[in-house]
Amino acid sequence: MDNRILEILAKESARQSETVELIASENFASEAVMELSGSIFTNKYAEGYPGRRYYNGCENTDSIETLAIDTVCELFGCNYANVQPHSGANANLAVFKAFLNPGDKVLGMDLASGGHLSHGAEVNVSGAWFSSYTYGVDANGYLDYDEIREEAIELEPKMIIAGASAYPRQIDWAKFREIADEVGAMLLVDMAHYSGLIAGGVYDSPIPYADVVTSTTHKTLRGPRGGIILWNNKDYTRKINSAIFPGTQGGPLMHIIAAKAQCFIEASNLDFNNYAAQVVKNAQAMCDVFNKYGFKVLTGGTDSHIILMDLSESKYSGREAADRLEAVGITVNKNGVPDDPRSFMETSGIRIGTAAETTRGYDEARFKEIAQVIVDVLQ
Ligand code: DSN
Numbered sequence: 001m002d003n004r005i006l007e008i009l010a011k012e013s014a015r016q017s018e019t020v021e022l023i024a025s026e027n028f029a030s031e032a033v034m035e036l037s038g039s040i041f042t043n044k045y046a047e048g049y050p051g052r053r054y055y056n057g058c059e060n061t062d063s064i065e066t067l068a069i070d071t072v073c074e075l076f077g078c079n080y081a082n083v084q085p086h087s088g089a090n091a092n093l094a095v096f097k098a099f100l101n102p103g104d105k106v107l108g109m110d111l112a113s114g115g116h117l118s119h120g121a122e123v124n125v126s127g128a129w130f131s132s133y134t135y136g137v138d139a140n141g142y143l144d145y146d147e148i149r150e151e152a153i154e155l156e157p158k159m160i161i162a163g164a165s166a167y168p169r170q171i172d173w174a175k176f177r178e179i180a181d182e183v184g185a186m187l188l189v190d191m192a193h194y195s196g197l198i199a200g201g202v203y204d205s206p207i208p209y210a211d212v213v214t215s216t217t218h219k220t221l222r223g224p225r226g227g228i229i230l231w232n233n234k235d236y237t238r239k240i241n242s243a244i245f246p247g248t249q250g251g252p253l254m255h256i257i258a259a260k261a262q263c264f265i266e267a268s269n270l271d272f273n274n275y276a277a278q279v280v281k282n283a284q285a286m287c288d289v290f291n292k293y294g295f296k297v298l299t300g301g302t303d304s305h306i307i308l309m310d311l312s313e314s315k316y317s318g319r320e321a322a323d324r325l326e327a328v329g330i331t332v333n334k335n336g337v338p339d340d341p342r343s344f345m346e347t348s349g350i351r352i353g354t355a356a357e358t359t360r361g362y363d364e365a366r367f368k369e370i371a372q373v374i375v376d377v378l379q
Helices: 003-018 031-037 059-076 088-099 145-155 173-183 195-199 234-248 254-267 270-292 318-327 355-359 364-378
Strands: 080-082 105-109 131-135 159-162 186-190 212-216 227-231 306-310 333-335 349-353
Touching (some): 031 254, 059 254, 088 159, 088 212, 088 234, 173 186, 227 234, 270 349, 270 364, 318 333, 355 364
Parallel strands (some): 105 131, 186 212
Antiparallel strands (some): 306 349
C-alpha cells in the first residue's frame, strides 16, 4: 500500500478506536462485512440483474445478488428488493425517476427540521427538478400530522415522502398512508436511520404502509455503505429496476452487494434484536441524564437511537458544542432546531446517536457516563 495512504489509514484507525462515536448515522460494520467490501467482487462488471447481465462470467455475481435480495426480503417481510443503489440518495433518485416526471409535486420533510437532502431540498436534484414542498416539526420537535394533512390537501402532491435524518420519535407510518390515500399520492418511506431498529423489531416497520421503501445499509443496519429499495407491488418491479439500471446507475458494486448480503444475514440473527433493543435503551438512558441536568432534549426523549439536544438557550452554538466535545474525544454533529435563532452553519443543537457505541458492547451504565461527560463539557 502506498505509504501516504497507509499513514492516513493508520491515523483514521487510531481516531476510530480512541474516540467515542456518537454520530447518529454511523456504525461499526463487522469484520465479515469489511472483508467482503474489499473482496474480489470489486473486479467484476455485472450491469443488469441476475440472469439478465450484459457481461459474461456473472454466475457468482448472480448467486450473491440473489442471496442478498432473498435475505433482505425475508428480513423486512416484503416481496421485492433492489440491492444495487450505491447510496440512500441514489435509491431515492431512482424512485423519483421511476414514478415522477420533472416538475411533479412532492411533499417531504424540511431539511432544516430533520429531513434529508434527497427529500426535495432545493440544492439537490430532488428539489431542483421537481416542485418540492416541505413539512416541518412543531416547537417541541414533533411531527404535526394534522398540519401535514392540511398541506397535502392543499398541494395535492404526486408523492409524499416520510422518513428523516434527525427525528428521534416513532414516525406514524399508518397516518402518512391515510394522508397519502386521502390526496391520491404515492407514499415513499425512507427508513435509512431506522432500518436496523426495524429489522431488530424495536421500531415499527413502514413496509405494510408505504408504496416504496428506501434505506441505506450502513446506519443502524450496520452493513456496508450503500442503499436498497423495497416494495410489494409486482407492477413496480420493472419501473424501479430500470430506474436504477440503466436509469441512474451503471455497473453495480458487487463487492458491496456481497457485504450487504452478509449484513442482512447478520441482522436476521436473534443477537441483532438484542442489539437494536440495547441501542434504544442506551439512548433513553442518555436522555435521562440530560433531562436531570436541565438540558433540553427535543420531544423530551427518544424512541430510537437519535437524541436531539436543543442548545438555543446555551452560550454554545451547535458547532461550538460539537467542537468542544470533539476536543475531549466525543464525536457528534451540529444540528438545527425548530425556529433556530442561529445560522445553518452554526445551528443551536447537536444530534447524538447510540448505534455505533452500542456495537462496541456498551450498556446504559456506560452511556450514562458518556452523557455525564457531555453535560460537564457543555456546562
Ligand atoms: N447524512 C446522513 C445523516 O447523517 O443522517 C443521512 O444520509
